Amino acid sequence: MSDLLLEVKNLKVHFDTENGRVTAVDDVSFSVKQGETVGVVGESGCGKSVTAESILRLLDEKHTNYEGNIFFQEKDILRFRYSELQKLRGNDISMIFQDPMSSLNPVYTVGNQIVEALLLHQNLTKKEAEEKAVDMLRLTGIPLPEKRVNEYPHELSGGMRQRVMIAMALSCKPKLLIADEPTTALDVTIQSQILDLIKDLKDEFNMGTIMITHDLGVVAEVCTKVVVMYLGQVIEEASVESIFSSPLHPYTQGLLKSIPHIEGPRDEKLYVIEGKVPTLNQIPPGCRFAPRCEFATNLCKTEKPQLDSYENDRKVRCWHFKEIQEKGGVMNGIRNESDKVTS
Amino acid sequence: MKGYILRRLLSLIPVLFVVAVVVFLLMHITPGDPAAVILGPEASPNEIAELREALGLNRPVTEQFVSWFGGVLQGDLGNSIFMKQPVLQAFFEHLGPTLSLAIMAQILAIVVAIPLGILAAKFRGSILDQTFMGISLLGISVPSFLLGLFLILLVGVELKWLPVAGYKPLNDGLWNHIKYLILPAIALGSMQAALIARMTRSSMLDVLNANYIKTARSKGVKESLIVIKHTLRNAFIPILTIIGHTFGTLVAGAAVVETVFNIPGIGQLIINSVERRDFAVIQGSVLLIAVSYVLINLVIDLLYGVIDPRVRLGRK
Amino acid sequence: MQNLITTEQLNSIKSEMKKKHRDLLVKRFFSNKLALFGSILMTVIVLLAIISPFFTSFTPYELDPVKRLQPPGAEHFFGTDNYGRDLFSRIVNGARVSLIIGFAVAIITSILGMIIGLYSAYYKKLDGVLMRISDGLMAFPAILLAIAIMASLGPRLENVIIALVIVFTPSVARTVRSAALVVKEQTYVEALKAQGASASRIIWLNIATNVLSPLIVQATFIFADSIIIEAALSFLGAGIPAPDPSWGNLLYDGKTVIFNAWWMTLFPGIAIMLSVFGLNLFGDGLRDLLDPHTNKAKK
Numbered sequence: 040m041s042d043l044l045l046e047v048k049n050l051k052v053h054f055d056t057e058n059g060r061v062t063a064v065d066d067v068s069f070s071v072k073q074g075e076t077v078g079v080v081g082e083s084g085c086g087k088s089v090t091a092e093s094i095l096r097l098l099d100e101k102h103t104n105y106e107g108n109i110f111f112q113e114k115d116i117l118r119f120r121y122s123e124l125q126k127l128r129g130n131d132i133s134m135i136f137q138d139p140m141s142s143l144n145p146v147y148t149v150g151n152q153i154v155e156a157l158l159l160h161q162n163l164t165k166k167e168a169e170e171k172a173v174d175m176l177r178l179t180g181i182p183l184p185e186k187r188v189n190e191y192p193h194e195l196s197g198g199m200r201q202r203v204m205i206a207m208a209l210s211c212k213p214k215l216l217i218a219d220e221p222t223t224a225l226d227v228t229i230q231s232q233i234l235d236l237i238k239d240l241k242d243e244f245n246m247g248t249i250m251i252t253h254d255l256g257v258v259a260e261v262c263t264k265v266v267v268m269y270l271g272q273v274i275e276e277a278s279v280e281s282i283f284s285s286p287l288h289p290y291t292q293g294l295l296k297s298i299p300h301i302e303g304p305r306d307e308k309l310y311v312i313e314g315k316v317p318t319l320n321q322i323p324p325g326c327r328f329a330p331r332c333e334f335a336t337n338l339c340k341t342e343k344p345q346l347d348s349y350e351n352d353r354k355v356r357c358w359h360f361k362e363i364q365e366k367g368g369v370m371n372g373i374r375n376e377s378d379k380v381t382s
Numbered sequence: 383m384k385g386y387i388l389r390r391l392l393s394l395i396p397v398l399f400v401v402a403v404v405v406f407l408l409m410h411i412t413p414g415d416p417a418a419v420i421l422g423p424e425a426s427p428n429e430i431a432e433l434r435e436a437l438g439l440n441r442p443v444t445e446q447f448v449s450w451f452g453g454v455l456q457g458d459l460g461n462s463i464f465m466k467q468p469v470l471q472a473f474f475e476h477l478g479p480t481l482s483l484a485i486m487a488q489i490l491a492i493v494v495a496i497p498l499g500i501l502a503a504k505f506r507g508s509i510l511d512q513t514f515m516g517i518s519l520l521g522i523s524v525p526s527f528l529l530g531l532f533l534i535l536l537v538g539v540e541l542k543w544l545p546v547a548g549y550k551p552l553n554d555g556l557w558n559h560i561k562y563l564i565l566p567a568i569a570l571g572s573m574q575a576a577l578i579a580r581m582t583r584s585s586m587l588d589v590l591n592a593n594y595i596k597t598a599r600s601k602g603v604k605e606s607l608i609v610i611k612h613t614l615r616n617a618f619i620p621i622l623t624i625i626g627h628t629f630g631t632l633v634a635g636a637a638v639v640e641t642v643f644n645i646p647g648i649g650q651l652i653i654n655s656v657e658r659r660d661f662a663v664i665q666g667s668v669l670l671i672a673v674s675y676v677l678i679n680l681v682i683d684l685l686y687g688v689i690d691p692r693v694r695l696g697r698k
Numbered sequence: 699m700q701n702l703i704t705t706e707q708l709n710s711i712k713s714e715m716k717k718k719h720r721d722l723l724v725k726r727f728f729s730n731k732l733a734l735f736g737s738i739l740m741t742v743i744v745l746l747a748i749i750s751p752f753f754t755s756f757t758p759y760e761l762d763p764v765k766r767l768q769p770p771g772a773e774h775f776f777g778t779d780n781y782g783r784d785l786f787s788r789i790v791n792g793a794r795v796s797l798i799i800g801f802a803v804a805i806i807t808s809i810l811g812m813i814i815g816l817y818s819a820y821y822k823k824l825d826g827v828l829m830r831i832s833d834g835l836m837a838f839p840a841i842l843l844a845i846a847i848m849a850s851l852g853p854r855l856e857n858v859i860i861a862l863v864i865v866f867t868p869s870v871a872r873t874v875r876s877a878a879l880v881v882k883e884q885t886y887v888e889a890l891k892a893q894g895a896s897a898s899r900i901i902w903l904n905i906a907t908n909v910l911s912p913l914i915v916q917a918t919f920i921f922a923d924s925i926i927i928e929a930a931l932s933f934l935g936a937g938i939p940a941p942d943p944s945w946g947n948l949l950y951d952g953k954t955v956i957f958n959a960w961w962m963t964l965f966p967g968i969a970i971m972l973s974v975f976g977l978n979l980f981g982d983g984l985r986d987l988l989d990p991h992t993n994k995a996k997k
Contacts, residue, residue, distance in 0.1 A: 097599055129601035136600075141593040145692055146615050156601045191691045207601070400834025405846075412850045519982075523975035525926040527933060531949060531963050534956055634839030638930050642953065652842070653934050656849040668846045672838045 044215055044247040045071040045094070049107035050117075052086075052093050056102070061319045063089045065271040066107070068346070071215065071247040078250045078262035078279070080294070084316055086271040087251045091217050094249075095128050096121075111215070130160040133208035137220040139200035143192040149176075149203045150188030153210055160211045175206035180236060198229035205236065212244060219251045234260050255298060259283065264352075267291050270316060270327045273346060276354040287355040289332045289363060326358065334363050386687050386694060390680055397676055402454065405669045406447050409661050459666035464658050469666035472651060479549050480647030484636050486563050487571035488629065495575040496621070499582025500609070506587060514579070521576030526635040530569035530642040537565060547644040566643045570635050574628045581624040585617040592616070619690055626682035630675045733983015739976030743969075747793035756784035758791040758943040767959050777961040779951050785962065788943040789969055795855065795944045796973065800924040803862040804917040807870045810863070812913060815874025819882055829875070832868030840865050844927055848936040858928055858937055865927070866920050873916050877909040911988035918981035922974045929970055945970050 052064040064086040071077050079087045092098050094109055100121070109117040111132065116124060136142040144152060153172040157163055163171065169188070176184035179202040192200055201221060208216060218237065222230040238261055241248045250261055258265055258279060265282045267275040267290065275288040286292045293312040314331035317323060326344050329335040338358055346356045357363070417433040434440055441449075453459070459469040502514040524532075537544055549562050589595065590613055598612045637649030644650075648667060655663040687694040756774070762782030770777045776785035814832075818825040835843070847861035925945075931937030932946025933953075940947055945966045952962030 095600055097596055125602045125604060127602070128599070134597075134600040136593060136597060138593060142597045144594040144598065144612055144616070146690060155598075155603065159602050191695065193692050194695065204597075207597075396830045397833045397837060400831055401837050404834055404838070408846050408850055410850075411847075413852065519978065520975065523922075523978050524971055525930065525974070527930055528949070528967050528970055531953065531956070532967060535960055535963055538957075630839040631841075634841045637842065637845070638934060641934060652845060653936075656845060656934070656936050659849070661849075664846055664849050668838065668842055671842055675839060676837050 042073040043070060044073050044075075044112065045249075046110040047090070047094070047107075048110065050090065050093060050109060051106040052089050052098070053104040053106075054098075054102055055104070058320060060104075063271055063319060064093065067268070067271075067273050068107075069266045069273065069276060071249060073214070073247050074242075074245050075264060076241065076248040076250060076262045078252060078258040078265045079268060080252060080255065080258055080265060081268035082253060082316055084270075084319075085268040087268050088219055090268070091134070091219050091249060091251050093117075094217060095132060095134060096124055097134075126160070129156045129208070129213070130211045131213055132215045132217065133211070133213040134217040134219065135201075135204045135208045135221050138224045139197060139204050140192065140224075142204060143200060145192055148189050148191055149195070149207075153188075153203070153207045156207050156210050171210065172206075175210050176203070178209075178240070179203070179206045180232075181206075197225050198232060201225060201229075201233050202236065205233075205240065209240060209244065213246060215247045215249070216241060217249045217251070220253070221250075222257060223252070223254070230257075231260075237261065255294065267294075270322065271319065272327060272356065273354070274328065274356045276346075276352075278352060281353060285364070287349065287353065287360045287364065288328075288357050289334055290328050326356075334359055334366075387684060390683050394676060394680060398673065401672045401676065402451055402669065403447070405665055405672070406450060408668070409665050410443065410446075454669065459669070460662035462655075462660055462663045464655075464660050465663075469662050472663060473648065473667055473670055476646060476648050476651040478551065478647070479645050480633070480636050480640065480649060482559070483563055483566055483570065483640070483645060483647060484629075484633050486560070486567040487574070487632055487636070488625075490567050491571035491575035491578055491632075492625065494571075495578035496582050499579040499621075500586055502579070502583040503586035503590065504609075511583075514583070518576040518580050521572050522580075524572065526570045526573055527638040527642050529572055530566060530639050533565045533569055534642070549643075549645045549647075562643075562645070566639050566645060569642070570632060570639045573635070574625075574632055577624055577628055578621065582617070582621050585620045586613060589613045589617045615689060619686065622682060622685060622689070626679055629678055633671065633675070733980055733986070736976045736979025736981075736983060739972060740980055743793060743973050743976065744797060746790060747797050750787075750790040756787045758783060758788040759941060760784065767955065769959070770961050776965045777959070779948070779962055780955055780959070785948070785965060788948060789945070789966055792943040792945040792948060792966065793969065793973075795938060795942070796925045796928060796970075799855070799858055799862070799928050800921040800977075802859050803866060803924040804921040806859070806863050807866045807920055808913055808917045810867045811870025812874050812909065814867070814871040816878050816909070818871065819875045819878035825875075828871070832871055835864070835868045836872075838865075840923070841927055841930055844931055845934065845936050848931060853936060853939045855938055855942075858931060861931075862924050862927060866923070870913070870916055870920070873912050874909050877912050881908045915981055915985045915988060918977055918984060922977035922981065925970065925973055925977070 046068075047070070048068050050064055050067045051062060054061045054063060067086070067090055069077060069079075079090065081087050089098065093105060094111075094116070096105075096117075105117055107117070108115045111127070116127065119127075143149065150169065150172045153175055154165070154168045157168040157171055158165070161168075173184045173188050176187055181187050181199055181202050187195070187199070192203070195203065204221075216237075221237065222233050225233060234257060237248070237250075240246075248261075250257065252258060262279050265275075265277060265279050266273055267282075267288065269290050275282070275286065275291050277287070282291065283295065286295055290312070293310070296310045297312065299309055312331055313333070317327075317330070323330050323340075324343075325341045326332070326335070326339040329339040332339065336359065342358070344356050344358045346354050348354055349360075417430045417439060421429055421433060439446070450460075457470060459473075461468050462472050465472050498514060502511045505511055544565055545562055551559065595608060595612055598608055603612070636647065637652055639645075640647045640649035641653055648671070652664060652667050654660075655667070760783060762778065764782065766778055766780055766782040768774060768778045774784050774786060776789060779785055779788065814828055818828045838846075843865050844861045847864060848857060851857040851860065928937055928944065929946035929949065932944040933950050934946075935950065937946055938944035948966040949963060952959065952966065956963055
């Protein structure tokens with residue numbers, strides 16, 4: 040299984056806050072193969088960013104506790120010393136973030152910031168690194184890269200900044216790319232350009248990719264496998280086709296149903312999942328989604344369901360998913376996968 | 383960058399003009415007759431009339447202003463009545479000690495405050511941090527002349543470590559020179575140190591939480607480099623603001639601290655002139671200090687342009 | 699279409715919400731320990747200043763050359779000064795002077811600063827002129843300007859107040875102006891203008907109320923700064939004239955005998971420190987309460 044790049048196994052992340060210990064990620068497991076693009080989907084606060092940042096341990100070291108394992112190329116990087124981890128960062132594993140304006144240092148040129156990544160991990164002279172930086176900018180589709188390389192982040196447009204972030208992240212040819220909501224802060228037209236860029240580059244570099252997003256449209260565009268998270272746990276995992284054609288968990292079904300569609304009756308009310316996401320210190324007993332689920336039974340309210348396997352490569356955390364499927368689920372009126380989802 | 387410099391220089395002109403007007407008005411808001419006040423209650427009406435003529439006080443106010451201002455632009459700030467020398471000369475003779483004192487106090491403040499602020503930010507929430515916040519709050523509450531008096535009580539009277547009065551110029555040797563300035567510099571610089579330290583701490587905390595620091599970490603940059611290269615330059619901007627804004631207070635505080643420690647600087651010059659009603663000196667000194675304050679602020683603004691490219695190039 | 703609720707009902711809901719808001723602010727203020735400590739300190743000092751003259755056995759002017767320069771003891775709590783005057787009563791009376799001056803300056807600069815700041819924010823043409831003038835005034839370090847003004851006007855309590863008002867009003871005006879500009883840009887002011895509300899109405903009823911928070915915070919700090927500058931002025935002989943007691947005067951007297959009579963420096967000094975410290979804490983607490991977005995460092 041040597042093309043298994045990353046394996047997150049039973050990851051738990053605890054924060055020490057003023058209100059005591061909060062568990063933001065509770066027993067999350069998934070894997071990423073080389074060339075695979077795994078989407079991690081969920082609402083704000085479900086723990087997807089925390090999971091992503093845990094891989095490179097970017098969270099506050101003093102107030103964060105981890106349990107479980109994160110295997111990267113079969114080594115448990117969660118147990119790495121901080122200095123060993125620093126060697127991986129930007130090198131074998133890279134990350135790009137949501138808001139490129141605030142994610143780039145305003146007082147250094149974009150070239151300087153790319154060169155920094157290169158000089159850290161590769162044996163290049165300063166001149167070679169500078170040339171490589173220009174190449175990377177060209178690769179990410181920035182016109183006139185020789186000029187741009189000496190500009191400051193605030194002089195570039197939002198889309199270009201994100202391209203710079205991507206150039207910086209890919210400069211050392213990482214094996215794994217973690218993208219945390221890379222298009223959320225961008226205009227809609229730019230969003231699709233950036234997604235196309237990510238798609239092309241991940242194929243060209245043959246990277247494994249983790250795409251964190253709350254936007255199902257992005258998932259449909261880019262991902263091969265989908266992991267759905269709710270309140271710190273994985274509640275469903277499946278291939279992207281399966282997720283869209285036959286989602287098993289009521290929450291996933293609700294998410295898909297909430298997407299308004301262009302065709303269909305005009306006076307149909309928009310679907311909204313009832314209730315709201317509880318805070319992390321008010322986690323419901325039993326199934327975490329039970330308070331909002333229209334199929335919840337007493338069992339759901341008292342006993343916690345496990346993440347069970349289904350068919351070949353599907354997983355779902357629900358007591359009654361089979362019966363729900365038979366009943367047609369929440370998805371009365373679901374469209375099929377061939378109708379592209381508009382974001 | 384050049385455009386920025388030019389713009390800042392141009393904006394100075396109205397400010398400097400207002401400064402000149404204010405200084406001029408200051409001397410003319412005396413209730414009663416300035417000449418009579420200068421000469422004192424024993425002067426005869428003739429003497430008063432003579433002085434009025436000599437000072438040009440019988441001319442219309444605008445004419446007085448124009449001639450005074452014209453003189454200023456040529457470097458003539460009038461003459462001191464009591465010291466029998468041009469104001470400008472008296473000012474520069476007294477400038478040395480004040481400069482030494484102010485510079486020493488400023489260096490002391492920066493050297494102590496910034497590292498402490500950085501440490502407090504790094505160890506946020508710890509006992510070190512809380513002690514730091516407490517002491518710095520206290521530091522803001524003790525005016526420099528009071529601290530000077532307390533230091534004299536403590537160090538001079540009780541411990542007898544350092545001299546508490548007087549001054550030795552640089553010619554007498556560096557250590558001698560500094561010895562007499564240590565206590566005054568500590569007294570003068572403490573309030574500013576407290577302000578700088580607090581601002582350093584809060585600015586570092588703001589920057590350390592910024593997204594681009596997370597990005598730098600994700601590239602594998604070492605922690606020490608994160609602090610020095612990525613954080614400090616961004617954090618320094620508000621710190622520089624505070625240093626700039628409080629430098630004027632430092633210089634002004636020097637006036638009072640000099641009186642406490644008997645240092646013959648500008649402060650003493652002004653205070654003595656106030657006692658003797660030597661208006662020309664007061665006017666000239668205040669004008670010069672205000673102008674230097676404005677120029678120092680200009681230098682600080684220009685420094686911003688160097689540190690922060692967003693200022694230099696204009697925001698998009 | 700019928701009105702859903704009556705005007706009376708609307709008004710009573712409004713006043714109930716205001717009351718709840720106020721209660722919340724009070725509750726939050728008291729939970730801030732530092733601010734609480736500051737207010738207690740200030741209250742104690744103010745009470746002492748008001749009540750003590752009735753309790754002290756000596757007046758601040760009573761000379762007693764026989765008993766000069768006595769250290770603190772049973773008869774004179776804080777000792778006597780170089781004329782034999784009771785230091786305790788002089789300090790307490792000095793407190794009255796400092797507090798009166800601080801309070802007067804804070805109030806007057808707030809009123810003047812508010813008028814100037816509001817009208818500057820509202821009328822662009824006025825803004826240019828007024829802001830140039832206040833920039834000019836702010837180009838002078840506070841204490842120097844105060845000294846120069848006092849040199850012209852002569853040492854008297856009223857003149858100290860005038861001098862400090864001139865020194866501090868520009869910065870208050872700037873604060874008010876910034877806050878007012880923020881409010882002015884908000885759409886509801888546009889709406890009011892479109893409805894034909896007069897300028898005065900917009901300025902005073904709407905913008906002014908929003909400007910109050912930073913104003914009050916700054917007034918507290920100006921109170922503290924006034925105490926400091928008045929003490930410095932009196933220390934230099936350019937403030938409250940002798941023999942009137944002022945903390946600054948006491949420090950001046952104390953300096954001449956500092957090697958023999960430490961109490962003459964220590965007690966007035968501590969008095970100044972405690973008042974300023976209390977006010978600063980109070981101001982910090984107020985700022986955390988009303989204006990949580992501003993910087994953590996003062997000013």
